[in-house]
Amino acid sequence: MVASSVYDVFVIGGGINGCGIARDAAGRGYAVALAEMNDFASGTSSGATKLIHGGLRYLEHYEFRLVREALMEREVLWAMAPHVIWPLRFVLPYQKGGIRPAWLIRLGLFLYDHLGGRKLLPPTRTLDLRRDPAGRPLKPVFGKAFEYSDGWVDDARMVVLNARDAADRGATVLTRSKVVSARREGGLWSISVKDGASGTVNVHQARMLVNASGPWVDQVLTGAFGRNGVHNVRLVQGSHIVVRRKFDDARAYFFQNPDNRIIFAIPYERDFTLIGTTDRDYVGDPKDAKISEEEIRYLCDAASEYFAEPVRPEDIVWSYSAVRPLYDDGASKAQEATRDYVLKLDEGEGAPLLNVFGGKLTTYRRLAEHALERIAEAIGAKGAPWTATSRLPGGEFPVDSYPAQVKSLRASYPFVEEAYAERLVRCYGTRAADLLGSATTITALGRNFGGTLHEAEVRWLMKNEWAQTAEDVLWRRTKQGLFLSAEEAAGLEEYMAGVRRAA
Known part of the structure; x- marks a missing residue:
């Protein structure tokens, strides 16, 4: 075993909550370490519906505090990361005699517009689907709809950008490093961390431990x-x-x-539509979660109730499944369990432990601020809250200037086609130029693995964003997995293994 230095705060878990807490703490001057047993966002944080939203349906369960906090966060996060977060309008078709009466929907949307935080996002409006283009894909029975604002996020990229910024601010960031034991010794935590590649166990010490391991928290x-x-x-x-x-x-x-649940159908990666989500209790190891035939049928049938052209299982090009760790409040149904987060501090024997339960993408920054309040109470305050006006790496441009960023990138790199430039700016924002470097031709970016994925991008991700496998690159750092064949993906895996061996 190899002993390491003493940290103020040691975070277990590289999902959105763990990375958000590590970033906030590092920015306040704490000595921080974070350990993730797999890759960043390899669990719940890449398996969401990818929305930055207040949670319209949570109003039915009287979660007003959570909804208000989430509504206020939408534009804060959009300003932090306008490359990976952008506004999205949602169309809610209405049929007379439907699940919820029109007056209830209007009331909910009125609250949604006025609970707080909306400055740039446009308000709700009513649509005539017989005239509005939104009615074209739908069955003719739907003549009316309500349109409201929320936001979209590339969830896995938001996680890794928080980790990147934490590291840039001095945090020690460890991926594929599993905490195998943690015990209190002499007023400190002694934390044994096993490196997944070498099998080496390193021992770290910390004044405080944060368990933000999501569905693995128990x-x-x-x-x-x-x-x-x-x-x-x-x-x-x-x-x-x-x-x-x-x-x-x-x-x-x-x-x-009809069962009072809701699903979304969302434009996805230019050429696709994302449909989800389901809600069902899960038993077992979260890493083994896979979509079931029952869930496939449910999503296809639910979407087909609205779309004029049915959604069939054979239409599916990709699916994903993840387990949400909701705080157990005793709710009778999975979809009724609270989406709010709970922080519990254990101060036993002088070395405090903070356990993080629940949470959602939209409120991760506020969760981190509340966690830092508990950390300050336990081991002393350092610095003031700072993330509300911060920018995530690559997000240093105004929320309305994404088109200008694409135009600027193409002006500097004329060989980059429009769709490729749009993807690079959506992934990397102002750091897209760093990735492209001094290239003057497309061939200078090296081997093309399929889609718009080139060797230069893969090497940049391995160097700057902890990517080690093809899955890391294809499904978390980018979504190019949708465009590569199995053979092309295998070629990428072989290439990355060679880079790792040569390092």
């Missing part, structure tokens, strides 16, 4: 901490399907189902 408490009878989270599986583009409109759809 497993960490029973495994690394040796506690028995731990049960804090309710695991709820959510699955999504991706099909070839069902509509040309830039807006998304919000569909209400």
Whole structure:
């Protein structure tokens, strides 16, 4: 075993909550380390519906605090990362005699518009689907709809950008590094971390430990901490399907189902439509979650109730499934369990432990601020809150200037085609030029692995964003997996293995 230095804060978990807490703490001057047992966002944080939203349906469950906080965060996060977050209009078709009466929908949308935080996003309006283009893909029975604002996020990229910024601010960031034990010794935490590649176990010390391991939070408490009878989270599986583009409109759809659940149909990666999510209780290891035939049928049938052209299982080009760690509040149904987060501080024997339960993408920054309040109470304050006016790496441009960023990139690199430039700016923002470097031709970017994925981008991701495998690159750093064949993906895996061996 190799002993390491003493940190103020050691974070377990490289999802959005863990990376957000590490970034905030590092920016305030704490000595921070973060350990993730796999790749960043390889669990819940890349398996969401990818929305920055207030949560319109949460109003039905009276979660007003959560909805207000989330609504206020939408434009804060948009300003932080206008490359990976952008506004999206949602169309909610209405049918007389439907699941929810028109007056209830109007009331909910009125609250949604006025609970707080909306300055740039346009307000709700009513649509005549017989005249509006949004009605074209839908069955003719839907003549009316409500249109409202929320936002879209490349969830996995937002996670890795938080990790990148934490590291840039001095945090020690460890991927594929599993915490195998944690115990209190002499007023400090002694944390044993196993490197997934070498098998080496390094021992770190910290004044405070943060368990932000998402759906594994109880497993960490029973495994690394040796506690028995731990049960804090309710695991709820959510699955999504991706099909070839069902509509040309830039807006998304919000569909209400007869069982009172809802699904979204969202424009995805230019050529596709994302449909989801499901809500069902999950038992087992979260890493094994996969979409079931029942969930596939549910999503296809629910979408087909609205679209004039049915959605069939054979239309699916990709699917993904993840487990959400909801704080167990005893709700009877999975879709009714609270989406709010809970922070619990254990100050036993002088070395405090903060456990993080629940949470959602939209409120991760506020969760981190609340976690830093608890950290300050436990080990002393350093610095003031700072993330509300910050920028994530690559997001140093105004929210309305994405087209200008694309134009500027093409002016500097004329060989980059429009669609490729749009993708690079969506992924990397102002750092796209750093990736392209001194290249003056497309061939200077090296081997093309398929789609618009070139060797220069792969090497940049390995050097700057901890990517180690083809899956890291194709499904978390980019979504180029949608455009590569199995053979091309295997070629990328072989190439990256060679780069790792040569390093």
